[in-house]
Amino acid sequence: MSTTTTSAQSHYLPVRDDWLARRRETILEPELPIVDPHHHLWERPDWVYMLDDLLADINSGHNIVATVFVQCRAMHRASGPEEMKPVGETEFVNGVAAMSASGGYGPTKICAGIVGHADLRLGARVRPVLEAHLRVGGDRFRGIRHITAWDADPVLLNPAYAPPPRVMYDATFREGFAQLAPLGLSFDAWLYHPQIADLTALARAFPDTAICLDHVGGPLGFGSYAGKRAEVFPVWAAAIKELATCPNVVVKLGGLAMRINGFDFHEQADPPSSEALAAAWKPYVETCIEAFGPNRCMFESNFPVDKGSYGYAPFWNACKILARGASADEKAALFSGTATRFYRLDL
Numbered sequence: 001m002s003t004t005t006t007s008a009q010s011h012y013l014p015v016r017d018d019w020l021a022r023r024r025e026t027i028l029e030p031e032l033p034i035v036d037p038h039h040h041l042w043e044r045p046d047w048v049y050m051l052d053d054l055l056a057d058i059n060s061g062h063n064i065v066a067t068v069f070v071q072c073r074a075m076h077r078a079s080g081p082e083e084m085k086p087v088g089e090t091e092f093v094n095g096v097a098a099m100s101a102s103g104g105y106g107p108t109k110i111c112a113g114i115v116g117h118a119d120l121r122l123g124a125r126v127r128p129v130l131e132a133h134l135r136v137g138g139d140r141f142r143g144i145r146h147i148t149a150w151d152a153d154p155v156l157l158n159p160a161y162a163p164p165p166r167v168m169y170d171a172t173f174r175e176g177f178a179q180l181a182p183l184g185l186s187f188d189a190w191l192y193h194p195q196i197a198d199l200t201a202l203a204r205a206f207p208d209t210a211i212c213l214d215h216v217g218g219p220l221g222f223g224s225y226a227g228k229r230a231e232v233f234p235v236w237a238a239a240i241k242e243l244a245t246c247p248n249v250v251v252k253l254g255g256l257a258m259r260i261n262g263f264d265f266h267e268q269a270d271p272p273s274s275e276a277l278a279a280a281w282k283p284y285v286e287t288c289i290e291a292f293g294p295n296r297c298m299f300e301s302n303f304p305v306d307k308g309s310y311g312y313a314p315f316w317n318a319c320k321i322l323a324r325g326a327s328a329d330e331k332a333a334l335f336s337g338t339a340t341r342f343y344r345l346d347l
Contacts, residue, residue: 011158013259013266013308015047020311023271027061027313028320032331034064035347037113037339038214038252038300040072041096049304051096051110057303057312058108065336068113068343069093070188070214071145073160083129086117091136113142113343115188120146120176121167127179134183142343143186145214146173151192155223156260168198177206186210186342192218192260193232196239203246210248212342215255215302216284217243221262229262237287244291250342251288253319253334254300256281257309265309272310274317285322294330298338299323 036058041050058064077088093114100110114137118129133141147161148168167173180187189199189211196217203211219236221229243249257265263280265272272280289297299319303312323331340347 011160011259012047012305013257015304015307020271020307023273023311023314025274025314025317028274028317030061031063032320033336034062034316035066035068035112035298035336035339035345036064036301036303037068037298037343038070038254039067039303040070040074040305041093041111042072042074047304051099051105053304054110055105055108057301057307059106060311060313062313062316064108066109066112066340066345066347068115068142068339068345069096069111070115071117073117083119083122083126084132086119087129087132087136090114090116090133090141094137094140097140109345109347112140112345112347114140115143115145115186115343116141117146118144118176120144120173121170123172123175124179126176127183130179130183130185139346141185143180143188143210145188145190147190148195148198149191149218151194151220151223153224156192156220156225166198168195168202174202174205177202177209181206181209186212188212188214190214190218192220193236193239194220196236196243199249200239200243200246203243203249207246207248210342211246211250213243213249213251215258215300216240216251216253216288218260219256219284220260222260226262233283236284240287241291244296249292250296250298250338251292252300253281253285253288253297253322254315255302255306256284257302257306263309271314274314274321277310277314277318278321281318282322289334294326294333295338297334298342299334 075088075092076085093111097111116133118126120126148163150163150165219232323334
């Protein structure tokens with residue numbers, strides 16, 4: 001079941017199924033094909049989100065044709081070399097993808113692409129780890145995510161990850177990063193908005209490596225950034241526009257419902273409507289699309305992390321509201337084309 005007893009001090013917001021059930025909406029443009037390029041699967045002591053939970057969400061009315069799994073520390077191996085333990089996650093997810101490919105779980109191609117984790121701070125020694133991911137992931141493994149999200153405010157740090165500051169400038173990290181392109185692998189970047197310039201420098205240093213910026217670059221609105229949205233936005237927007245000058249970078253539109261973003265959707269008596277979500281996200285989504293263009297942008301759910309703030313169906317309705325002014329070709333790019341191309345999905 002998709003529930004959690006996460007405390008108020010957790011990095012993630014708790015999922016309350018009874019609260020989410022208060023919001024029911026008519027599905028907008030139900031035939032529009034969607035590739036959800038960012039979701040997780042996990043089984044934790046206080047939070048389970050496995051295949052059945054994902055299926056319940058993607059079968060809520062929208063036409064989800066495929067999904068991409070992104071690393072989340074699920075099913076790491078219990079033994080063996082430390083650097084090889086994350087390979088267990090790819091092995092697990094490829095099994096879920098194989099279940100989906102049987103056709104017994106519906107037409108959606110679940111985990112058609114897989115993004116795993118490898119510690120790039122290993123330098124050139126990360127190569128065998130990447131090769132192991134490719135072996136167990138079969139033809140679905142597409143790249144890695146090495147989370148670099150850091151801020152001087154300790155309240156903003158996820159206790160599950162402890163990256164040092166400015167790690168993307170580290171010579172050994174870059175030596176590891178250099179192993180990706182020769183293997184045809186991409187890099188998913190999760191960081192906070194003050195670090196976007198670090199990613200721009202990395203992208204310029206490695207123009208042949210495909211990079212995806214997750215969650216519109218993590219604009220912060222919590223901790224020392226609380227109540228400073230008007231100050232943060234222009235700083236974030238300027239960094240986004242500069243990053244967009246790197247042709248090897250694309251951006252995911254979503255992931256704005258975490259505690260760190262500072263929105264109060266989860267504090268309302270009822271879940272937010274798709275109209276309310278679209279209004280809150282409009283400045284961020286429009287800035288990204290204007291900077292990168294539809295062919296380098298993709299809407300993403302970030303479920304179940306964002307499920308603490310709204311349901312899956314209202315989320316995609318909000319995305320469709322935000323795309324109302326787009327042409328048919330632009331919509332196709334935003335909802336499926338960019339993700340299909342970036343993650344090289346066989347649909």
